Amino acid sequence: KQEVTQIPAALSVPEGENLVLNCSFTDSAIYNLQWFRQDPGKGLTSLLLIQSSQREQTSGRLNASLDKSSGRSTLYIAASQPGDSATYLCAVISGGSNYKLTFGKGTLLTVNP
Amino acid sequence: EAGVVQSPRYKIIEKKQPVAFWCNPISGHNTLYWYLQNLGQGPELLIRYENEEAVDDSQLPKDRFSAERLKGVDSTLKIQPAELGDSAVYLCASSLSPASVEQFFGPGTRLTVL
Numbered sequence: 623k624q625e626v627t628q629i630p631a632a633l634s635v636p637e638g639e640n641l642v643l644n645c646s647f648t649d650s651a652i653y654n655l656q657w658f659r660q661d662p663g664k665g666l667t668s669l670l671l672i673q674s675s676q677r678e679q680t681s682g683r684l685n686a687s688l689d690k691s692s693g694r695s696t697l698y699i700a701a702s703q704p705g706d707s708a709t710y711l712c713a714v715i716s717g718g719s720n721y722k723l724t725f726g727k728g729t730l731l732t733v734n735p
Numbered sequence: 736e737a738g739v740v741q742s743p744r745y746k747i748i749e750k751k752q753p754v755a756f757w758c759n760p761i762s763g764h765n766t767l768y769w770y771l772q773n774l775g776q777g778p779e780l781l782i783r784y785e786n787e788e789a790v791d792d793s794q795l796p797k798d799r800f801s802a803e804r805l806k807g808v809d810s811t812l813k814i815q816p817a818e819l820g821d822s823a824v825y826l827c828a829s830s831l832s833p834a835s836v837e838q839f840f841g842p843g844t845r846l847t848v849l
Contacts (some may be wrong), residue, residue: 626777656837665739665826666778666840711777722791723768723838725777 624649624716628726635702636734643697643729645712650693653715657686657697660709660728669710670697702733737761739841741827747847753815756844759808760829767804768838769812770826778826784810814846822848 625648635641645655654673658666670679670686672695678687685698699706709728715721740759748754760767765786770778781800783791786807795802799818804810814821824845828838 658840663845665741665842666828668837668839671837713777722780722783723778725779727775727777 624652624714624724626712626714626724626726628710628712628729630729631727632730632732634732634734637702637704639702639733640698640700641702641731643699643710643712643731645695645697645726647693647695647714647724649716650690651716652690653721655686655688655695655712655714656723657684657695658711658713660711662708666711699731702731704733704735706733707731739827739829739839741825741841741844743844744842745845745847747849748817749849750819751816753813754817754846755814756812756825756827756846758810758812758827758841760810760827761839764829764831764839765807766830766832767810768828768830769802769810770828770840772824772826772843774823781812817846817848819848822846 627646629644652674656671657669659669660666672679672688683700688695709730711725711728713723713725742757767784769781771781772778782795782802784804787804802812824843826843828840830838
């Protein structure tokens with residue numbers, strides 16, 4: 623059974639700092655990995671999707687990497703802003719899992735002005 | 736282009752009452768998902784539809800939960816009767832196909848059972 627772990631559970635940083643969020647998964651036979659953002663009381667917004675054959679994806683100040691063999695992904699946020707404050711969720715689709723997304727519990731990020 | 740639409744956004748009911756949630760996926764998306772998100776947790780899949788067929792409902796508590804997607808477009812998730820432990824956010828998502836593209840989520844329905 624696929625398990626996804628996100629570290630840290632919560633992170634507070636001053637504005638302008640670069641930061642890294644970590645995601646690990648137990649079964650490396652994944653189809654893809656997706657990073658989401660969730661604002662309080664809101665649904666999930668997809669940030670980046672990495673196919674299993676890819677190593678990284680970039681969008682603006684965000685960069686996500688994937689190391690399938692070690693079962694790890696990182697989300698790098700450059701020059702953080704208060705508007706980046708949210709919960710960041712990592713999810714994987716495992717091969718042979720009927721394409722079910724398995725989520726981690728998320729990292730609650732607070733960027734202080 | 737409109738995103739995934741869900742209604743209601745909030746619902747408060749007393750235990751043992753029935754409740755229903757509605758979802759309209761992004762136009763052209765054949766795959767529809769219902770997820771349950773408890774406080775401080777990631778979403779967990781309840782059921783997945785390919786068009787009007789439920790292809791994965793292994794996590795759906797069938798004694799009290801039911802879902803339908805009669806015409807392969809919008810979908811309804813029902814709980815009858817609701818229990819205190821059902822208080823959570825119910826999220827709907829859609830995608831063009833099962834796994835080739837990302838899933839797009841609606842804003843969710845926050846259910847409170849008193």
